[in-house]
Amino acid sequence: MRMKKSYLSVLGLILVGVLVLTGCSSTPNNNANTGTATNTSPTQTGGSIVIKGSDTEVNTVQALAEAFHNAHPEINISVSGGGSGSGIAAIINGEIDIADASREITQDELNQAKANGVNIGTFILGRDGITVVVNPSNPVTKLTLDQIGKIYRGEITNWKDVGGPNMAITLYGRQNNSGTYTLFRELALKGDYSPNMRSMNGNSDIANAVAQDKSGIGYIGVGYFKEAQGKVNEVLISTDGKTYYSSTDMNAIDSKLYPLERPLYQYVKLPMTQAMKDFLAFELSDQGQKIVQDNGFYAVGPNERATSETLLNQQ
Numbered sequence: 001m002r003m004k005k006s007y008l009s010v011l012g013l014i015l016v017g018v019l020v021l022t023g024c025s026s027t028p029n030n031n032a033n034t035g036t037a038t039n040t041s042p043t044q045t046g047g048s049i050v051i052k053g054s055d056t057e058v059n060t061v062q063a064l065a066e067a068f069h070n071a072h073p074e075i076n077i078s079v080s081g082g083g084s085g086s087g088i089a090a091i092i093n094g095e096i097d098i099a100d101a102s103r104e105i106t107q108d109e110l111n112q113a114k115a116n117g118v119n120i121g122t123f124i125l126g127r128d129g130i131t132v133v134v135n136p137s138n139p140v141t142k143l144t145l146d147q148i149g150k151i152y153r154g155e156i157t158n159w160k161d162v163g164g165p166n167m168a169i170t171l172y173g174r175q176n177n178s179g180t181y182t183l184f185r186e187l188a189l190k191g192d193y194s195p196n197m198r199s200m201n202g203n204s205d206i207a208n209a210v211a212q213d214k215s216g217i218g219y220i221g222v223g224y225f226k227e228a229q230g231k232v233n234e235v236l237i238s239t240d241g242k243t244y245y246s247s248t249d250m251n252a253i254d255s256k257l258y259p260l261e262r263p264l265y266q267y268v269k270l271p272m273t274q275a276m277k278d279f280l281a282f283e284l285s286d287q288g289q290k291i292v293q294d295n296g297f298y299a300v301g302p303n304e305r306a307t308s309e310t311l312l313n314q315q
Contacts, residue, residue, distance in 0.1 A: 047074070047075045047076070047273055047274065047275030047276075048075070048076040048077070048078070048275070049065075049075065049076070049077045049078070049097050049098065049273075049275055049276055049279055050078050050095075050096040050097050050098070051065070051077065051078065051079045051080070051087075051096065051097065051098040051099075051100060051266075052079075052080045052081070052082060052086065052087045052090050052091075052095075052096045052098075052099060052100070053081070053082065053083065053084050053086065053087020053088065053090075053099045053100030053101050053179075054081070054083065054084045054087060054100040054101050054102045054178075054179050054264070055081040055082070055083055055178065055201075055202045055203065056084075056102040056128060056179065056180055056203060056221040056223075056224075056264070057100040057101075057102060057125070057264055057266075058079060058080070058081035058100065059223075059295060060125075060126070060223070060264075060291070060292055060295040060297060061079050061100055061125070061266075062079045063291050063294075063295055064125075064279075064282070064283050064288055064291050064292075065077040065079050065279070067282075067287065067288075067291060068278075068279050068282045072278070075275045075278070075279070077279065081202075082177070083174075083175065083177035083178045083179070084099075084100070084101040084102050084103050084177070084178060084179030084180075084182070085176075085177035085178070085179070085182075086177055087099035087100050087101055087267075088101055088105055088109055088267060091113070091118065091120065091267055091269060092109060092112050092113045092116060092118060093116065093118075094116060094117075094118050094269075096269070097268070097269050097273075097276055098123075098266050098267070098268050098269070098276065098280075099266065099267040100264075100265070100266055101179050101265040101266070101267055102128065102178075102179035102180050102183065102221070102262065102264060102265070103179035103180075103182045103183045103262070103265070104263075104265065105120070105122075105265070105267055118269060119269070119270040119271075120267050120268065120269065120270065121267070121268045121270050121272075121311045121314075122265060122266075122267060122268070122307060122311060123265070123266040123267075123268050123280055123283075123307070123308045123311050123312075124263045124264065124265055124266070124300055124304040124305075124307050124308050125264050125265075125266055125283045125284070125288075125292060125300070125308070126263075126264045126289070126292040126293075126297045126298055126299060126300055126304075127253060127261065127262065127263055127264060127297060127298040127299070127300065127301065127304065128221050128222055128223070128261070128262050128263075128264050128297050128298070129221075129222040129247030129248070129253055129258055129260055129261050129262075129298075130180060130183065130184055130187075130219050130220070130221065130222070130247065130260035130261075130262065131219065131220055131221070131222050131224075131225035131234050131247040131248075131260075132148060132217065132218070132219050132234070132235040132237060132260075133206075133207065133210050133217070133218050133219070133220060133225060133228070133232040133233060133234060133235065134210060134216065134217050134218075134232065134233050134235055135210055135211065135212075135213060135214045135215070135216055135232065135233070136211075136230075136231070136232065136233050137214050138159065138164055138165075138214065138215075138233065139163070139164055139165070140159060140162055140163055140164040140235065141233065141235060141236060142235065142236045142237075142238065142244045143162060143235050143236075143237060143238075144237070144238050144239070144240075144241050145187075145188055145237055145238070145239050145259050147162050148188045148235075148237065149188050149189045149190055149191065151169060151171070151217060152171060152173070152184075152188065152189050152193055152194060152197065153189055153191050153192065153193070153194055154171075154194030154195070154196060156169070157169055159215070167214070167215050168215055169215060169217060170198070170213055170215040170216045170217070171193075171194055171196060171197040171198060171216075171217060171218075172197070172198050172200055172206045172209050172210055172213075172216055172217065172218035173193060173197045173198070173199060173200065173206070173218065173219065174199065174200060174202075174203075174206070174219075175199045175200070175201065176199070180203070180219065180220075180221065183260075183262055184219050184260070187259060187260055188219075188259075188260065200218075203220040203221050203224035204224060204227075204228075206218035206219070206220050207220055207224055207225070207227075207228040207231065207232055208228075208231075210232050211228065211231040211232050217235075218232075219260075221296075221297075222247045222248060222296060222297065222298075223295055223296025223297050224296070225247065225248075225296075226248070226296040227296065234246060234247065234248070237258065237259055237260065239259050243257075245257050245258045245259075246258070247260065247261075250298065253298055254301060263300075263304050264292075264297065266280070266283075268280070268311065277312060280308070280311070280312060281312055284300070284305065284308050284309070284312070
């Protein structure tokens, strides 16, 4: 698995075309029938898809796009990162076809899109667990969600206050255009980040910084943690101070017991072209879901699959 950021393009393909924005809005329906998407053979000749957004998702989506393009070279796919916020802003402005996002789109953002004549549907390609990491020399292996919130709000500033050494805590986090930044703030902080947090460009930057800083703590996508194992240690998390869970525990993810679990979204411009529809169906197929898991994330669960299939089946 290649964990890197910056703009990526699939097989050096040239981004082509500006697509006209038309269509109707979509509301996910988690009660839709589940099953395996089978419409993975394009029924049109050629096409292009422009994808931008989450740095958490960018390498996985690039791998999916490469595999799809290998089977269907007539369809060109451009994939780039920049953060969930940048992807959502780009689709609101009609600049791209699909926005990768590791957070849920807001109603204000949907309203902006509607005002621009852009209709957006929701697709989920997999699931992630945000992993809290520390330097391997740090003896702290467990924290409650409340303690993590206090650390990142700047209310706990020394490791001795959570069972560690007498050492000031150094905070590492994402920039504010990141979906991980937003979701971690909502789920763990329930408040504002400390002004002393060091904002990093991507997951790999945080993992590398914590690996080199005995006093550091950071948060990264579970796929990036799996890549960085041995360089950083995971902190198990509890909501009640009794039972602690790991972001790598599939049972905890499926049962929603791990408190920093999240879907990996793709927001899609409607109506979809056939090329877009075929690519999304490929992501949901057995081959696509294996690529998601090979990149360190989790396959979609029944509810997430229902949301995605509702989108694919509505047109």
